[in-house]
Amino acid sequence: MPLPEKALIEEVRRFARSRSTGNVRLGIGDDCAIIGIPPRHEALVTTDFSLEGVHFRRQWHPPESVGHRCLARGLSDIAAMGGTPIAAFLSLALPARLPQSWVDRFIKGLLSLAKRYSVALAGGDTAQSPAGVLADIIVMGSVPKGTAVIRSGARPGNAIYVTGALGGSAATLNLLRTKRKVVPSETDRHFYPRPRLEVGRYLREKHIATAMIDLSDGLSTDLAHICDESSVGAEVEMPRLPLASAGKPPTSVSVDLALHGGEDYELLFTAPAKTRVPSVISGVPITRIGTITKVRGLFTRDASRRTPLLVRGWEHFRRT
Amino acid sequence: MPLPEKALIEEVRRFARSRSTGNVRLGIGDDCAIIGIPPRHEALVTTDFSLEGVHFRRQWHPPESVGHRCLARGLSDIAAMGGTPIAAFLSLALPARLPQSWVDRFIKGLLSLAKRYSVALAGGDTAQSPAGVLADIIVMGSVPKGTAVIRSGARPGNAIYVTGALGGSAATLNLLRTKRKVVPSETDRHFYPRPRLEVGRYLREKHIATAMIDLSDGLSTDLAHICDESSVGAEVEMPRLPLASAGKPPTSVSVDLALHGGEDYELLFTAPAKTRVPSVISGVPITRIGTITKVRGLFTRDASRRTPLLVRGWEHFRRT
Numbered sequence: 001m002p003l004p005e006k007a008l009i010e011e012v013r014r015f016a017r018s019r020s021t022g023n024v025r026l027g028i029g030d031d032c033a034i035i036g037i038p039p040r041h042e043a044l045v046t047t048d049f050s051l052e053g054v055h056f057r058r059q060w061h062p063p064e065s066v067g068h069r070c071l072a073r074g075l076s077d078i079a080a081m082g083g084t085p086i087a088a089f090l091s092l093a094l095p096a097r098l099p100q101s102w103v104d105r106f107i108k109g110l111l112s113l114a115k116r117y118s119v120a121l122a123g124g125d126t127a128q129s130p131a132g133v134l135a136d137i138i139v140m141g142s143v144p145k146g147t148a149v150i151r152s153g154a155r156p157g158n159a160i161y162v163t164g165a166l167g168g169s170a171a172t173l174n175l176l177r178t179k180r181k182v183v184p185s186e187t188d189r190h191f192y193p194r195p196r197l198e199v200g201r202y203l204r205e206k207h208i209a210t211a212m213i214d215l216s217d218g219l220s221t222d223l224a225h226i227c228d229e230s231s232v233g234a235e236v237e238m239p240r241l242p243l244a245s246a247g248k249p250p251t252s253v254s255v256d257l258a259l260h261g262g263e264d265y266e267l268l269f270t271a272p273a274k275t276r277v278p279s280v281i282s283g284v285p286i287t288r289i290g291t292i293t294k295v296r297g298l299f300t301r302d303a304s305r306r307t308p309l310l311v312r313g314w315e316h317f318r319r320t
Numbered sequence: 321m322p323l324p325e326k327a328l329i330e331e332v333r334r335f336a337r338s339r340s341t342g343n344v345r346l347g348i349g350d351d352c353a354i355i356g357i358p359p360r361h362e363a364l365v366t367t368d369f370s371l372e373g374v375h376f377r378r379q380w381h382p383p384e385s386v387g388h389r390c391l392a393r394g395l396s397d398i399a400a401m402g403g404t405p406i407a408a409f410l411s412l413a414l415p416a417r418l419p420q421s422w423v424d425r426f427i428k429g430l431l432s433l434a435k436r437y438s439v440a441l442a443g444g445d446t447a448q449s450p451a452g453v454l455a456d457i458i459v460m461g462s463v464p465k466g467t468a469v470i471r472s473g474a475r476p477g478n479a480i481y482v483t484g485a486l487g488g489s490a491a492t493l494n495l496l497r498t499k500r501k502v503v504p505s506e507t508d509r510h511f512y513p514r515p516r517l518e519v520g521r522y523l524r525e526k527h528i529a530t531a532m533i534d535l536s537d538g539l540s541t542d543l544a545h546i547c548d549e550s551s552v553g554a555e556v557e558m559p560r561l562p563l564a565s566a567g568k569p570p571t572s573v574s575v576d577l578a579l580h581g582g583e584d585y586e587l588l589f590t591a592p593a594k595t596r597v598p599s600v601i602s603g604v605p606i607t608r609i610g611t612i613t614k615v616r617g618l619f620t621r622d623a624s625r626r627t628p629l630l631v632r633g634w635e636h637f638r639r640t
Contacts, residue, residue, distance in 0.1 A: 025362060029549065030471050031400035031534060032364040032461070037357045042345060044352040045443065047411045047458055053450045054413075080351035091367045091411075091456045093374075123365060130373045131451030136411045138367055138458050141352070151350050214351060229349065 023086045023142075024120040033123040035087055041142040046077035052132030060176045062184050063102045065191040066133070067109030073216065074139030075117060075195035076265040080214040081141075081148040082204025085197070087122040088114060089138040093129035106133075117197060149204050149269070154211035154230035156294035158270040161277060163196050163284045164189075166219060167253035168244030170261020175247070189244070193265040198282035200267055208277055212269040218262040224298060224311045226270065236290040236309060238302040259300075260312040343406045343462075344440040353443040355407055361462040366397035372452030380496045382504050383422045385511040386453070387429030393536065394459030395437060395515035396585040400534040401461075401468040402524025405517070407442035408434060409458040413449035426453075437517060469524050469589070474531035474550035476614035478590040481597060483516050483604045484509075486539060487573035488564030490581020495567070509564070513585040518602035520587055528597055532589040538582040544618060544631045546590065556610040556629060558622040579620075580632040 026034040037043050050056060050070040061069070071088055078085045090110070094103065114121055119139070172190035175182050184191040196214075203209040211230055213222045219236075227234050241259070243252040253261075270292055271277055279286055290301075298309035346354040357363050370376060370390040381389070391408055398405045410430070414423065434441055439459070492510035495502050504511040516534075523529040531550055533542045539556075547554050561579070563572040573581075590612055591597055599606055610621075618629035 026468070026470060031397040031532075032366040032403065032468075034401075034463070034468055035363040035365060036465075037363055039359075043355040043357055043363055043460070045355060045407075045409060045458070045460060046352040047409045047443065047445050047456070049411050049413060049445050049447045049456075051413060051447055051450060051454075054447055077351040081354075083352065087365075089365060089367045089458070091369050093369060093371060093454075123367065125367050125369050125456070127369045127371055127374055130371060134371075134413075134454060136367070136369075136445070136456040138365070138409070140363070140365060140460075143354070145356075148346070148352075148354055150346060212351075 022120070024122045027120060027122040028124070033087065033089065035122065035140060037142050040145050042145050042148070044078055044081050044083045044141040044143055044148065045138065046074050047136060047138045048073040048077070050135040050137065052134065058133070061191065063105035064109030064112070065184055067106040068113045068192050070135050070137050071110045071113050071139070072193045072195050072265060074137045075113070075119070075197060076193070076214040076216065078139055078141040079195045079197045079200035080212050080267060081143060081150070082200045082209070082212065083141040083143040083148065084201065085117055085119045085139055085141040087120045087140050089122060090124035091136040092124060093127040093134040095129045095132055098133065143204070147204055149200070149209045149212040151211055151213055151226050151229040154226050154232050154270040154292045156232055156292055157273050158210055158292040159273050159277070159288050160223070160234060160236070160268070160270055160290040160292060161286055161288050162215070162219070162242065162266055162268050163199050163286055164264070164266040165242045165244035166215070166264055166266065167257030167261045168246055169193065169263040170257045171244065171246035171253040189264060193263065195265055196267045196284060199284050202281050203269060208271050208275055209269040210271060212267060215264045215266045215268050216262055218260045218312065219268065220259050220298065220309055220311045222268055226268065227296070227298065231296070233293040233296045233298060234290055235293055235299045235301050235306070238300050240287060240289045242285065242287045259309070342440070344442045347440060347442040353407065353409065355442065355460060357462050360465050362465050362468070364398055364401050364403045364461040364463055364468065365458065366394050367456060367458045368393040368397070370455040370457065372454065378453070381511065383425035384429030384432070385504055387426040388433050388512050390455050390457050391430045391433050391459070392513045392515050392585060394457045395433070395439070395517060396513070396534040396536065398459055398461040399515045399517045399520035400532050400587060401463060401470070402520045402529070402532065403461040403463040403468065404521065405437055405439045405459055405461040407440045407460050409442060410444035411456040412444060413447040413454040415449045415452055418453065463524070467524055469520070469529045469532040471531055471533055471546050471549040474546050474552050474590040474612045476552055476612055477593050478530055478612040479593050479597070479608050480543070480554060480556070480588070480590055480610040480612060481606055481608050482535070482539070482562065482586055482588050483519050483606055484584070484586040485562045485564035486535070486584055486586065487577030487581045488566055489513065489583040490577045491564065491566035491573040509584060513583065515585055516587045516604060519604050522601050523589060528591050528595055529589040530591060532587060535584045535586045535588050536582055538580045538632070539588065540579050540618065540629055540631045542588055546588065547616070547618065551616070553613040553616045553618060554610055555613055555619045555621050555626070558620050560607060560609045562605065562607045579629070
């Protein structure tokens, strides 16, 4: 194995620099990390796989993007609770013949995003992989006790909102699938999604959101999660959907991608109809896209036409 | 895929029963779990892979044992800090053709151990695996602020102790390797290791241990970790080593297995020479095996002969 576990740990330690900063009382290199949770706060914990061939492909995604996306998945879950991230833990299994430079660039992409949000890499595990690069990211955060925005708080009559634009990540993935040359731009939400941490926190602090989820599986699937957990239905007004732009020259993505494409890592939330919701929060546009209904089931409305919205679960690369 | 992710989540939920108990304010089924940390405590976090072909083999290990071992790895890390486990998170990727009964039995083995220590399964992730069963267990626990027993506290003159007996797990693994029939007994520490949570907590509460680690990689490797982190050396008195018994009729394992065999999940700790250490804690024998030295380096002593102790890292199944 060209990358002994100890060398990897040393390298991550070097990148991560300090073993003990802020709420991370003890980082990489003991049986456990020790994390301080601020007084009157509770801990948030989320775990997300990033498996080669399932969540990314080495021939499509530069290593920096794989590292960035790996951590972004976890940070986005913290954002969806209105929380603040504290520390990340990385379980990383590497195949025997992986070039050292790939690992360096992966760690660089991950730590660059971590730095932007003051998240410490505080531990993890390493192993030799039986097949491809296997990563599992754990992000721990905190939120004042009893204030986390959960999925089950949507009420009939609530308005439904999304941050940013939808379908951009899936559009880039379609380009990759058709084997066109795609230059991984740092502003492309597929390669470098930005978790909406500031927006999530604002929505919690201002008591705006009644329910919230991040758009990792696609609008139809994630809206269904909110409706299932809240025992309500929803109606999406099609003309309101904020469609992402993609390609050169940029054109709007299809409504289909906006409804079902995954991995945009925007936030989907509900708020009482009378609550004033800013049209921009921390530079991110907020769009009202529909209404929560008492009647169960998901529907789309386009002018006067009401159509059942099929929940088409995002299945990563399985369809390819 | 015969096991849709949703079905797996539902099944785990059913097994795990309650979504909100004790310190787990919100369990499986939201963007994050919400975990309460007791006042004046800090959080402990550990992550451990259990990868098919690396940490276990389906033809050797019954699914209940794989689930048990998966969680035991994390609980043992909490024990080594003197902590109390609160919740576990399981990231689980399954190959397409895995029988449903395998998953049921795996979850059963994991949850049976979780129940014994009142640990909630509070979340995780699921995915389709590109190769074999891939599990990553995250265990979160707590410890009163500033009291965790870490690796770096060993001082010259401290006595070195281990719990239980050494080399038993590696002896069973050797039997498996030579393809002899091995009946997986519930008392076999290889198939069903018992994390030493009560002992770890006692050693912290009574201020006995100055440094502690769990024996997952083998005595020579794990003692080296304590010595590295504490900037000290160590001398192990060979006649004192508590050798495990294995086989039928039971015979003592070799000194080699006791020194270098991994996965015993016993505790290795140091204590001031004058501290009275009970010979049994919570039914587990405690044995003094040597002394911490100011001079760096690891040595064994057998009568008057002093020999350098080679650190032979445990490499799971790589040697097979």
